[in-house]
Amino acid sequence: MHEFSTAVGVVETITEVAQKNNATKIKKVELVVGEFSMLNNDQLRFSFEIASEGTLAEGASLIIEGQSGEIACQECGYKGLIEKQSEKEVDHFIVDLTNIFECPKCHSNKTKISGGRDIYVKNIEIEFESS
């Protein structure tokens, strides 16, 4: 359950930030999830709900923003977006991310993933005690 450990990490990060700012509640979380991060957004959402229970982030609305994956071609030097692959194919490359995608320019498959593997917290909205 990659999603669950990711969600726990996210909750830890944002509650720490919220506590440092003396917030009483986290209202909204914006996450950026790379196309190659291997994370399923629905599972991530579900995991976040569980991981945030009893924390400042409980009940926060979760916004997930996708980030396109990028490759670098070892043959012609192309660097950029891949041609769209079907969801099914993308699910399979769990072990090795080298030589998976075909370069859209020279059609070599000597490519490496150069972007879109990460997940990070882009923004959070917090609430303070109003009294």
Ligand SMILES: [Zn+2]
């Ligand atoms: Zn190429």
